[in-house]
Amino acid sequence: MGLKKNAEGAGLHEVAVREYPRDLPGLLAQLADDDVAVRRWAARDLGEHPSAAPAVCARLVEEPDASVRAVLFSTAARLGGTAVVQGMIGLLRSEEPALRNGAIEVMAGLPTLVAPCIDALLQDADDDVRIFTVNLLGDLRHPQVPQWLKQVLWTEPQVNVVGAALEVLAEVGGADTLPALQAVRARFADDPYIGFSADLVAERIETA
Amino acid sequence: MKANLLASPLVISDADFQKFAEYFHRKTGIHFDDSKRYFVDKRLVERIEASGAGSFRAWFAGLRFDAAGTELQRVVNTMTVNETYFFREAYQFDCLVNNLLDEVVACKPPGSRLRIWSIPSSTGEEPYSIAIYLLERWPGIDRYDVEILSSDIDTQVLQAAQRGVYSQRSVAQLPQAYLRKYFTQTGADEFRISPDLVSAVDFSRVNLSEAADTRRFRDIDVIFCRNLLIYFDDVSRRVAAEALYDTLNPGGFICLGHSESMSRMSSLFTVRRFRDAMVYQKPLDA
Amino acid sequence: MNEPKHRILVVDDAATVRLYHRKILGDAGWHTAEATNGIEALEQVHAQPDAQPFDLYVVDINMPRMDGYAFVRALRRLDGRHQAPVLMVSTEARSPDVGQAFEAGANAYLVKPARPEAMRLTAALLLGDRAVALQAAQRGQA
Numbered sequence: 001m002g003l004k005k006n007a008e009g010a011g012l013h014e015v016a017v018r019e020y021p022r023d024l025p026g027l028l029a030q031l032a033d034d035d036v037a038v039r040r041w042a043a044r045d046l047g048e049h050p051s052a053a054p055a056v057c058a059r060l061v062e063e064p065d066a067s068v069r070a071v072l073f074s075t076a077a078r079l080g081g082t083a084v085v086q087g088m089i090g091l092l093r094s095e096e097p098a099l100r101n102g103a104i105e106v107m108a109g110l111p112t113l114v115a116p117c118i119d120a121l122l123q124d125a126d127d128d129v130r131i132f133t134v135n136l137l138g139d140l141r142h143p144q145v146p147q148w149l150k151q152v153l154w155t156e157p158q159v160n161v162v163g164a165a166l167e168v169l170a171e172v173g174g175a176d177t178l179p180a181l182q183a184v185r186a187r188f189a190d191d192p193y194i195g196f197s198a199d200l201v202a203e204r205i206e207t208a
Numbered sequence: 209m210k211a212n213l214l215a216s217p218l219v220i221s222d223a224d225f226q227k228f229a230e231y232f233h234r235k236t237g238i239h240f241d242d243s244k245r246y247f248v249d250k251r252l253v254e255r256i257e258a259s260g261a262g263s264f265r266a267w268f269a270g271l272r273f274d275a276a277g278t279e280l281q282r283v284v285n286t287m288t289v290n291e292t293y294f295f296r297e298a299y300q301f302d303c304l305v306n307n308l309l310d311e312v313v314a315c316k317p318p319g320s321r322l323r324i325w326s327i328p329s330s331t332g333e334e335p336y337s338i339a340i341y342l343l344e345r346w347p348g349i350d351r352y353d354v355e356i357l358s359s360d361i362d363t364q365v366l367q368a369a370q371r372g373v374y375s376q377r378s379v380a381q382l383p384q385a386y387l388r389k390y391f392t393q394t395g396a397d398e399f400r401i402s403p404d405l406v407s408a409v410d411f412s413r414v415n416l417s418e419a420a421d422t423r424r425f426r427d428i429d430v431i432f433c434r435n436l437l438i439y440f441d442d443v444s445r446r447v448a449a450e451a452l453y454d455t456l457n458p459g460g461f462i463c464l465g466h467s468e469s470m471s472r473m474s475s476l477f478t479v480r481r482f483r484d485a486m487v488y489q490k491p492l493d494a
Numbered sequence: 495m496n497e498p499k500h501r502i503l504v505v506d507d508a509a510t511v512r513l514y515h516r517k518i519l520g521d522a523g524w525h526t527a528e529a530t531n532g533i534e535a536l537e538q539v540h541a542q543p544d545a546q547p548f549d550l551y552v553v554d555i556n557m558p559r560m561d562g563y564a565f566v567r568a569l570r571r572l573d574g575r576h577q578a579p580v581l582m583v584s585t586e587a588r589s590p591d592v593g594q595a596f597e598a599g600a601n602a603y604l605v606k607p608a609r610p611e612a613m614r615l616t617a618a619l620l621l622g623d624r625a626v627a628l629q630a631a632q633r634g635q636a
Contacts, residue, residue: 002350006321006410067494097555163606167508170227172272471529471531
């Protein structure tokens with residue numbers, strides 16, 4: 001008993017998953033395996049195969065296990081590309097917060113590919129999709145973010161989309177945000193949260 | 209006469225501080241309140257000057273919008289104190305011997321093998337601290353075999369760990385009795401750890417972002433991954449957390465640094481509170 | 495007759511919303527703490543001393559890492575000492591969302607943006623704070 005070394009790796013349980021084929025067809029098949037660990041390893045190894053992006057996105061919708069979903073999202077983030085962006089946009093409409101937020105996190109890491117899609121998303125008929133798009137802007141490293149947010153303040157009718165935009169503007173707003181801020185206070189004069197939020201943004205903006 | 213001789217020194221306004229503190233808290237979970245103004249302002253000024261941005265506003269825009277995200281990592285580095293020494297954040301070692309190992313062995317027969325992994329192990333203070341704790345403060349060491357695995361991405365620090373020579377500063381937190389028992393003083397500021405401990409620890413070079421490296425590790429019962437993940441970018445951090453998850457046995461534990469939280473990293477682990485520490489656990493039914 | 499103040503945990507990923515809710519609840523004389531997602535909320539729950547558990551949880555649904563439903567489900571699996579009413583506050587008002595909240599273990603649901611008196615009244619009712627409930631009921635548009 002006591003402190004021991006184990007150079008030969010004795011006594012460790014055999015991990016059968018390492019016996020499976022690691023080529024693309026093999027990995028894709030394992031995405032649907034009964035064993036959670038098999039699916040998780042397949043999800044990870046698909047990160048080496050750019051053409052797997054659509055399959056990874058499709059699996060996210062069906063995958064019941066949180067640990068496999070987490071790895072699928074990481075793989076999507078690593079793969080990048082337009083197929084991933086399209087897949088993630090689709091997930092914004094999901095009923096499950098975990099899928100929506102996972103999608104936002106992946107998209108936040110792909111600013112150049114996501115930027116062309118933002119205008120359309122901010123015009124989406126679904127209030128929630130517009131809210132989640134603004135949430136995405138909160139993490140997006142793109143110089144146009146303040147401009148998109150100002151546009152929301154001028155034209156967005158739904159109070160929670162505006163609230164989400166004010167949240168992000170507290171961080172990224174500048175002196176040129178002030179006119180839009182005034183306008184939004186007037187548009188939502190009855191709403192104490194919008195007033196509170198607009199005041200906070202004004203406080204954070206340097207008017208030197 | 210140069211114009212900049214007349215330039216006013218950089219001052220961080222209250223609004224600047226709030227903006228930065230809120231962003232930093234959002235990204236890392238670390239909370240800076242007004243009592244930390246001096247600490248934070250000083251480092252912000254240093255970063256603004258080092259980056260050549262010229263103003264807080266311009267610097268913050270770079271921090272927030274620059275696609276590579278490297279300034280954020282530099283800021284995290286400068287805002288966190290990172291020094292290694294024996295028995296650093298020892299409350300987690302207390303938790304290990306008072307609670308974690310007992311839970312781990314509850315499902316294992318006597319004579320079973322336990323595996324503890326220290327990554328990053330840096331110059332060895334952490335794995336050797338664990339070894340000393342096990343020998344001195346865990347009664348179960350007489351009933352179970354324990355492997356201590358010790359990994360780092362940097363081969364130089366691994367070599368230093370295997371040499372096992374430390375400064376007075378590094379051993380300052382050790383009780384005198386342990387210092388006498390496990391170290392020999394070999395110089396004015398030099399303490400050499402016992403060769404028995406060196407040979408009891410398994411050292412390896414591992415890059416947490418490389419699946420090929422982490423694949424080799426499995427059946428781990430407890431991981432110490434302290435003050436590393438906070439320095440990773442968002443994607444690398446998730447990948448690393450997922451890799452660590454895969455190396456753990458169901459029910460296995462992971463300890464992060466005292467200012468780190470899984471709430472900013474990964475949703476895979478369950479929060480567990482013990483008397484000495486809060487740690488994270490891979491679900492038993494995983 | 496100095497009773498200890500009620501303690502409320504406000505859970506929301508938006509900093510402005512946390513500030514707003516803490517102000518509304520703080521103005522009623524209650525003590526508040528905050529968390530930015532479900533994992534951090536569980537850490538806060540566990541960090542409370544045994545003698546000072548939370549008396550109410552005000553929880554957003556849409557948060558990264560661990561959403562409101564998952565947090566409430568995890569909370570309900572903990573020991574009795576951590577249990578307290580849950581007021582779910584969310585932008586979503588569709589009935590499947592409300593149903594899911596109650597199924598997870600929530601006790602009340604308010605749609606954002608919450609009007610201050612409505613939030614205070616609902617919180618007071620869940621806390622059993624009659625004084626604040628009366629005040630809010632008389633003042634407010636609940």
